[in-house]
Amino acid sequence: MLRFVLRRLVLVLPVLLGMTVMMFIIARLLPGDPVALAAGPNATAAEIAAYAAEFGLDQPVTVQYWRYLSGLLGGDFGVSIFSRRPVLDDLLTYLPATLELVLAAMFLAVVLGIPAGLAAAVWRNRWPDYLGRVAALAAISMPRFFLGLLLQLGFAMWLLWLPLGGRFPIILEPPPLVTGFLTLDALIAGDGTAFATACRHLAMPAIAMCLSPLATIMRMMRASTIEVLQQDYVMTARALGLPARQIVFKYVAKNAVSATLTVIGLYFGWLLGGTVLVETVFDWPGLGLYATQAIVSQDFMPVIGVAMVIGLLFVLVNLVVDLLYGVINPKVRYS
Amino acid sequence: MTHAVASARGQALRRGWFRFRQSGLSMLGAALVVAVLAIAIVGPWIAPFPGHVAGGVDTANRFLAPSLAHPFGTNELGQDVLSLVLAGTRISVLAGLGVVVLGTLFGTLVGAVAGFAGGWTDEVLMRLSDLKLTIPGLILAMAVAAALGAGLLNMVIAIALSWWPGYARLVRGEVLARKEEVYVAAARAIGASPARILFRHVLPNIVSPVVVKMSLDMGFAILTVASLGFIGIGVRPPTPEWGTLLSVSRSYMPDFWWTAVFPGLAMFVAIFGFNLLGDGLRDVLDPRARR
Amino acid sequence: MALLEIRDLHLAMRSFDGEAHVLNGIDLAVERREVWGLVGDTGCGKSLTGLSVSRLVPTPPGRFLAGEIRFEGRDLLACPEAEVAELRGTGIGMIFQDPTTNLNPAFSIRTQLVDVALSAARRDPAILEGARGRAAQAAAERLAAAMLDRVGIPDAAARLGDYPHEFSGGMRQRVLIAMALIGRPDLLIADEPTTALDVSVQAQILRLIRAMVEEFDMGVLLITHNLGVVAQSCTHVAVMYAGNIVESGPVRAVLTTPLHPYTRALLQAIPTRGVVRGALRGLAGAVPNLIAPPPGCRFAPRCPRATDACRAAVPPPRGEGHRVACLHPGDRDA
Ligand SMILES: Nc1ncnc2c1ncn2[C@@H]1O[C@H](COP(=O)(O)OP(=O)(O)O)[C@@H](O)[C@H]1O
Ligand SMILES: [Mg+2]
Numbered sequence: 040m041l042r043f044v045l046r047r048l049v050l051v052l053p054v055l056l057g058m059t060v061m062m063f064i065i066a067r068l069l070p071g072d073p074v075a076l077a078a079g080p081n082a083t084a085a086e087i088a089a090y091a092a093e094f095g096l097d098q099p100v101t102v103q104y105w106r107y108l109s110g111l112l113g114g115d116f117g118v119s120i121f122s123r124r125p126v127l128d129d130l131l132t133y134l135p136a137t138l139e140l141v142l143a144a145m146f147l148a149v150v151l152g153i154p155a156g157l158a159a160a161v162w163r164n165r166w167p168d169y170l171g172r173v174a175a176l177a178a179i180s181m182p183r184f185f186l187g188l189l190l191q192l193g194f195a196m197w198l199l200w201l202p203l204g205g206r207f208p209i210i211l212e213p214p215p216l217v218t219g220f221l222t223l224d225a226l227i228a229g230d231g232t233a234f235a236t237a238c239r240h241l242a243m244p245a246i247a248m249c250l251s252p253l254a255t256i257m258r259m260m261r262a263s264t265i266e267v268l269q270q271d272y273v274m275t276a277r278a279l280g281l282p283a284r285q286i287v288f289k290y291v292a293k294n295a296v297s298a299t300l301t302v303i304g305l306y307f308g309w310l311l312g313g314t315v316l317v318e319t320v321f322d323w324p325g326l327g328l329y330a331t332q333a334i335v336s337q338d339f340m341p342v343i344g345v346a347m348v349i350g351l352l353f354v355l356v357n358l359v360v361d362l363l364y365g366v367i368n369p370k371v372r373y374s
Numbered sequence: 375m376t377h378a379v380a381s382a383r384g385q386a387l388r389r390g391w392f393r394f395r396q397s398g399l400s401m402l403g404a405a406l407v408v409a410v411l412a413i414a415i416v417g418p419w420i421a422p423f424p425g426h427v428a429g430g431v432d433t434a435n436r437f438l439a440p441s442l443a444h445p446f447g448t449n450e451l452g453q454d455v456l457s458l459v460l461a462g463t464r465i466s467v468l469a470g471l472g473v474v475v476l477g478t479l480f481g482t483l484v485g486a487v488a489g490f491a492g493g494w495t496d497e498v499l500m501r502l503s504d505l506k507l508t509i510p511g512l513i514l515a516m517a518v519a520a521a522l523g524a525g526l527l528n529m530v531i532a533i534a535l536s537w538w539p540g541y542a543r544l545v546r547g548e549v550l551a552r553k554e555e556v557y558v559a560a561a562r563a564i565g566a567s568p569a570r571i572l573f574r575h576v577l578p579n580i581v582s583p584v585v586v587k588m589s590l591d592m593g594f595a596i597l598t599v600a601s602l603g604f605i606g607i608g609v610r611p612p613t614p615e616w617g618t619l620l621s622v623s624r625s626y627m628p629d630f631w632w633t634a635v636f637p638g639l640a641m642f643v644a645i646f647g648f649n650l651l652g653d654g655l656r657d658v659l660d661p662r663a664r665r
Numbered sequence: 666m667a668l669l670e671i672r673d674l675h676l677a678m679r680s681f682d683g684e685a686h687v688l689n690g691i692d693l694a695v696e697r698r699e700v701w702g703l704v705g706d707t708g709c710g711k712s713l714t715g716l717s718v719s720r721l722v723p724t725p726p727g728r729f730l731a732g733e734i735r736f737e738g739r740d741l742l743a744c745p746e747a748e749v750a751e752l753r754g755t756g757i758g759m760i761f762q763d764p765t766t767n768l769n770p771a772f773s774i775r776t777q778l779v780d781v782a783l784s785a786a787r788r789d790p791a792i793l794e795g796a797r798g799r800a801a802q803a804a805a806e807r808l809a810a811a812m813l814d815r816v817g818i819p820d821a822a823a824r825l826g827d828y829p830h831e832f833s834g835g836m837r838q839r840v841l842i843a844m845a846l847i848g849r850p851d852l853l854i855a856d857e858p859t860t861a862l863d864v865s866v867q868a869q870i871l872r873l874i875r876a877m878v879e880e881f882d883m884g885v886l887l888i889t890h891n892l893g894v895v896a897q898s899c900t901h902v903a904v905m906y907a908g909n910i911v912e913s914g915p916v917r918a919v920l921t922t923p924l925h926p927y928t929r930a931l932l933q934a935i936p937t938r939g940v941v942r943g944a945l946r947g948l949a950g951a952v953p954n955l956i957a958p959p960p961g962c963r964f965a966p967r968c969p970r971a972t973d974a975c976r977a978a979v980p981p982p983r984g985e986g987h988r989v990a991c992l993h994p995g996d997r998d999a
Contacts, residue, residue, distance in 0.1 A: 057505045065517050173399065176653060180646035182597055184604050184617075185638035188624060192635075196628035271766035278719055278761075279781045279844060280754025280788075289780075293771045312510020316601055320624075330513055331605055334520045342517055350508040368771055369828040 040365075044358065051354045058350055059107065059343060066339035067100045073337035077120045094120050107343075116347075117340035119333070126344040129329060134348060135219025136206055137325030140317070141310050143222075143241055144248035149303060152253045153296060156260025160295075161287055163265060171261075175254035183313065187247040187320035194243060204322035206240050244321040248314070252306045256299060263298035267291045297367040304360035308353030390658040400654025406647025413460060414467035421457035429612040437630045447632035449623060455633055458614040459640045465615045466644065469530050470595040474588050476534035477595075481541025486576070488542065489549025490568045500546070503539030511536040512601060519607045526615075529608045533598050540587060548580045582659035590652030593645040600641050616641045666738045668884045669695040669718065669852055674732035676713060679725055685955040687713055689908035689963070691732070692982060695852065695884040695901075700875065702895035702916070703888045704931070705905030706952065711888045714905075715854045718886070719757050720749045736852070754785045755792075758850035762857040764837035768829035774840050775825040778809035778847060785848030792849060812843040816873060835866035839873065846877060853877070856888045871898040892931060896920060904928045907952050907963040909979070914987030924987070924994035926968050962991070 066073075075082070078090040091097045095106060107117060116126035159171040195203040207213050207221055214224040214233045222241065225234035267273065268291060276286050315327035322328070326345050333341035394400050413420075421427050432452030440447040446455035488499040506514075519532035552575050602608035603617025611618055616637045623633030676688035687710045695701050703711050716722045718734055720741055733740045736756060741749055753759075761767045769777060782805040786793040796804035806825065813821035816839040829837060838858060845853060855874060859867035875898050878885055887899055895902050895916060903913035904925065912925040923929045953963050961976040962968070968975065970993040982990040 053501075054505060054508050057501070058509055061505065061509070061514075062517070065514075065521055176399075176649050177642075177646060180593060180597075180642060180649045182600060182604075182617075182638065182641055182645070184601065185620065185641060188620070188627065188634055188638065192628050192631055271761060271763060272769040274721065275759070275761060275767045275841070275844075276769070278721055278753055278757075278759035279784075280750065280752075280848065281780055281784050285780065285784070290769050290772065294769070297771065308508065308510070312512050315512055315516070316604065319605060331516070334513075334516045335607065337520055339517075342513070346509055346513055349510050349513070353508050369773075369830070 040362075044362075047354075047358050047361075051351065054354065055347055055350060058346055059104070059111075062339065062343040062346060063100065063104050063107070066337075066343075067103070073120060073339065076337055090120075094118065096120075107340075116344040119338050119341050121333075121336055121338050126340050129341060130326070130344050130348055133324060133326045133329045136323060137311065137314050137318070137327060138352075139220040139222065140241065140244055140248060140314060140323060140325060141307070142220075143245040144310060145252065145303070145307060147245060147249040148252040148256055148306075151249075152256030153260050153292075153299065155253075156257040156299070157264055157287065157292060157295070159257065159261040160264030160268065163261075168261075171257065175257050178250040178254035181250060182316075183247050183251065184316040184320050186250060187243065187317055190243045190247055191320070201239050201243055204240075204320070206324055207237060211236065244317050244323050247320070248310065248317045252303075252310060255302060255306060259299045259302045260295060264291060264295040266298075267294045270294075293367060297364055300360050300364050300367070304357040307356040308349065311349045311352055394654055394658045397654055397657070399650055400657070403647050403650025403652075403654055406643060407651050410463060410467060410644045410647055413463040415464070417460040417463045421454075421460045423454040423457040426453035426457050427461040427614060437626070437633075440632050446636040447630070449619075449633045450626060450630075455619075455636050458619060459616070459637055462614040462616045462619060462637065463640065463644070465526065465609065465613060466596050466599060466641070469526060469599040469615075470592050472527075472530040473533045473537055473595040473599070474591050476530065477537030477591070478541050478584065478588060480534065481538035482545045482577075484538060485542035485545025485547075486549055486568070486572050489546040489553065489576075490572075496546075499542070503542050506536055506539045509536075512598065515598065515602065516605065516607050519602055524608065524610045526609050526613070529599065529602055533595065533602070537591070537595070540591075541584065544580055544583055544587070545576065548576050552576050552579065586652055586656045586659055589648060589655055593648035593652065596641070596645050596648070667694040667735070668697050668737060669693075669886070670733075670735040671714070671718070672733050672735070674714070674717060674734065675730035676710075676717060676722065677728045677730055678713070679728070680956075683956040684728075686730075686958060687908050687955055688717070689958070690979065691908075691910055693903055693910060693913070695886055697851065697882055697884050698878055699901055700878055700885040700887055700899045702899035702902040703886060703905060704890060704892055704895055704902060707890060708952065709905045710908045711890075711905055712856050715759070715856050715886060715888055718852075718854060719753055719759060720744075720746070721759075751788055754781060754848040754850065755789050756851055758845035758848065758853045760838070760841050760845050760853070760855040760858045763861045764834055764841055765829075765861070767841055768837055770829055773826050773828055774813075774832075775806065775809060778812065778825075778840075778844055779805040781844050782808050782847045789848070792847075808847060809843075812847050813840065816840070816843045816846075817869075818843075834862055835870065838862060838866075838870055842870075842873060842877070846881060849881060850883060852884050852886070853881075854886045854888070857890070858887070859894065860889070860891075867894075868897070874898065892920070904931065907958070908955060909963055909990060910982070911964065911991065912987075912989045913982075914984075918987040922987075922995075924989040925964075925991045926970055926993075926995070927964050929995060 074091045074094075074096055075087055078087045082090070088097065095103060098106075110117060114127060116130065118125055119129070122129075155171055159168045162168045191203055194201045202208075211233070213221060214228040214230050217224050217227050221237040222234060225231075225237055273286060273291060276290055277283075281290070311326075313327075314323075314325055315331055317323065318325050318327035319331060326348065330342055330345040333339070333345070418424065418427055423430075426432070430453070432448070435444075435448050435452040436450055438444050438448040438452075444454050444456065446459060449455055449458070484499055484503070488496040514536045515533045518535055519529050522528035522532060549572070552571070599608065600615070600617030600620070603615045603619075604621045606618075606621060609615040609618055611622060619637040620634055620641075623630070623637070626633055671691050671693040674688050674691040675686070677684045678687050679685075691710075691714055693701070693703075693714075703714065705711055713722060713727075717729075718736070718741070722729075729742055732742070734742050736752065741752075768774065779802065782792065783801060786796075786801060786805070790796075793801050793804040793808065810822040810825055813824065818824060818836060818839055824832075829840070832840060842858075853874070858874065859870050862870060871894060874885065874887070877883070887894070889895060899916050901914065902916050902919050903910045904919070904927065905911065906927045912919060912923065912928045919928065920932065923932055951967075953959055953966060959966065959976065961974075961978055962971070962980055965971040965975040972993070975992055980990050980992045982988045
């Protein structure tokens, strides 16, 4: 199994390499002059040239790329041409916020989506199923940023139950940093108030974010449950008198979940890339917001960094999913 | 033989149409899509305040709540929100269509080349499409759109760049399957070019899955277009694009909620329609997905 | 009172093209320690007969038109589902064709056997000798190991934790037999239990089933399309054709003096020793369409002896012990 993991990790390298090439192509070959943008509107040609020289942007693209790659080996993700801050520092600052949001959304989606899909399959072609299917399709069709706005309108502006945005009030002291997840850190510190505050901030973004994976997981779970229900071993279980509840919740569910797992892995990466919108709506200080600001100012080192972090996470999550798959499905061998 | 195949296909289509009509949701989807397309065509002409669509302002009537004269109210410039939403339909539909069509064309090309050429070409092209799985599409589209600069066409190109791999896979798989089949072998023996094989044998066989995918993708493309507009990398005001409208009117919530809610609802309804339709089409056209 | 008595069972199945009358008046009685072979071509309704007894035919698309299925005197078709469910596993055990697909791949066989034993013990505590709670779990595991050992799985206790894919096809079928018998059923329905197995393994499994009949004092309905299997392991046989039992009786009588033209054709199709697979040599035509079947004997269109009377009405079964549903049966002495 260790070899399986190592091989998968080695396979990640070409992907990350391809990603850097692609981003460099976009950054350097498409029109747009980030240096002029960064140097400011009143900069003279000489000032712009000096600025470019400072970041090595006067060199040929191949040289720039080579420098970037050699930097990467030493853990150097380059420097933002705006803030002059090392990209790695920023990534480490913003990553936990995004991860916390995505994990919370994914948690909701799995915890609600799997039972919902199971229920829809068991009640197949009856009203709970129809209702669930329409709701799922509606959820997939709902733009996350619009849902976010509606949630803000309802819960933050009219009902005043939840904060409008942000991750933690500036005026309050955040719990001591351990995991970077405010909810967990608050729990670790045993600080109930901080935990409640963190949760209240997390609630709306997580809901806005979870709807579409929830619906997809539900649909996937429904389809695979229906397939499993038609398997011979379900008939055997019924013929030998196992209670219907046990058949569905134990025997069918486990088989159906293993088919659904793959989707969960794919969706995780999709969510990471999609945090941009929700983070924008809720001012959530994560990678998405960071990437958006960088993209708007055509500051490419942070963008490449974010893409690489997300790509790496995507691969890692799918690796975990594959391992889980092996746990659930004993027939799978890691070869 | 061709005749028999054609009539069998005709019968399958009639059966499919029958099943499709049986499903109320699919029909609702079709109705919504027809309505959206109709509005996309005539929208700017049936807009009650065509002047506002062109960028005209009416500052005396700012932020009027929904009423008979302005069913969706007016915005910060006194423009009629209904007129903007109606006119915006064309932009969203056009952009969505552009993305899907460009993606399909490019994907078909890549898939066909990969499938016919095989070897290294195939390997490289397929790894490239794998890469797209790991790079978040939205971030890629944002980066390209930002580099290309604002504008509808640039945005469409930027999104389409991350849209082709699905179609490429579909076409490549079909090419690989058909290439080996007897009748293609026969066709090649009498001097058929890859283009002929592609157009006569491969493409007709994947019309159904491609149509289903295009319909499902249409909703998602509209969503992506609106997302870019919302972030502010895309069409610029005064072009009444739904996402852009939403992003501007965000700042006027909660008091003037109608400026944001109605463009958002329009977006939702259009996407929902295409998704319902695509789902229904898939049930009918793709036997494997039938439940 | 017979252990199982099916009387005039009629079942229809709805499909895309219409409703097929797939069981057309089945009569069958099984006593304890009898092994009834149910033979016939693919699609003649053998499996549906078996499933009907446990009320596992999905309704819809299935619909029982008439008849009764009496298990120890009680009519199962008239019982509420909950009451029939009580019988599954403890009253009636079932084994199906493909041992590969009938075991759940995601659970160890311990889990699967123990769950069946526990659910059976809930209805009949004697199965686990009255053990409850934690003791029941332990007792169920002991019983599972004992059953595996009994059906001939070497090193049974050590293999309890294994998953189905770690067993060979024949061993899996043994596991399934253990699972079907762990609740001590009075009736075992085995639907083509050896069809998916190697020929060499088939005989072992059949011998195992025979041995279990005495030990568990049960009746068996053994569904097969193979007369060789019947000859080898049944005490009685019922021959089915297109939803009817055309001939039934003690194995010796039926196989040595077949009365129905279909049974004769079946027997002639056996190449000295061996297996019949579907096609019947020397018989023109095909199984009739069951959606709009001809009114009379369903075999009439293919029967060399058919007369107008045969085409008018379904002939009722006649005779004592060795029964035949035919107006022109072969000679009993022939
Ligand atoms: N679920 C079902 N829906 C519709 N028709 C069925 C179904 N199951 C079986 N049938 C039909 O009933 C007939 C008898 O089937 P079966 O009992 O499985 O035959 P066999 O004798 O081979 O076991 C067949 O013609 C089959 O097509
Ligand atoms: Mg059968």
